[in-house]
Amino acid sequence: MTDTPEPAETPTEPGFDELEALRQQINDAEARAAAAQDAQLRAVADLENTRRRLERDAANSLKYAAEKLLGELLAVADSLELGLKAAEGADGSVKAMGEGMELTYRQLMSVLEKNGVKQLDPTGQPFNPDFHQAMSMAPSADVPANHVLAVMQKGYSLHERLLRPAMVVVARAPE
Incomplete structure (x- = not known):
């Protein structure tokens, strides 16, 4: 084996x-x-x-839950601001009735700011169609072309979102 x-x-x-x-x-x-x-x-x-x-x-x-309410309060702020301008005297002082309106306006603006609303006042800044609504153009030697010459109505933003664009007059080069 x-x-x-x-x-x-x-x-x-x-x-x-x-x-x-x-x-x-x-x-x-x-x-x-x-x-x-x-x-x-x-x-x-x-x-x-x-x-x-x-x-x-x-x-x-x-x-952004209160966006609609805060947007509607902007008209109230505009009315108070116009009332304050109308109540100003020739010397720039506010009449007695205007003092109450001024206090109310400051309180309203304080409430808006506490809720994240910021006022946009773009005077002198470059025109930005995302934040500004051009109402007209005017020639200007003092402000560069395509910059905001005057604000007709202030704009507002809620946090980083635009609530209302600022209505502006845009400068153009003089002829």
Whole structure:
């Protein structure tokens, strides 16, 4: 009797096919597991993005909730400002009735400022169509061309959002 090693399985033997089938099943299972893990990571990322977007939308809703009311109060501020100008005497002093209006105007402006409203007075600044509404153009030697020469009605912004553009007269070069 000779001790010869048993020959290794060859592709022609029946056990080899079973081993290859098992390897293929393992590879398939690993691929499905990797795909499931990838899908789970994507779902978690999508959920996190949705949560952040909802938080941002909720914060903006709170920040701009009073936008309509504050916008309507601007007409009141304009009326008070015009009343103050009318109550001024020739010497620039305010008459007795105007003092009450001036106090009311300051209180209103204080309330608007506390709620994030800022007044835009662009006199002398370059014309910006995003914040200014040009009502007319006038020649000017004192103000550079395409700069705001005069403000007809002040503009207002709520935080960084424009509530109302300033109505302005834009300077043009003299002829």
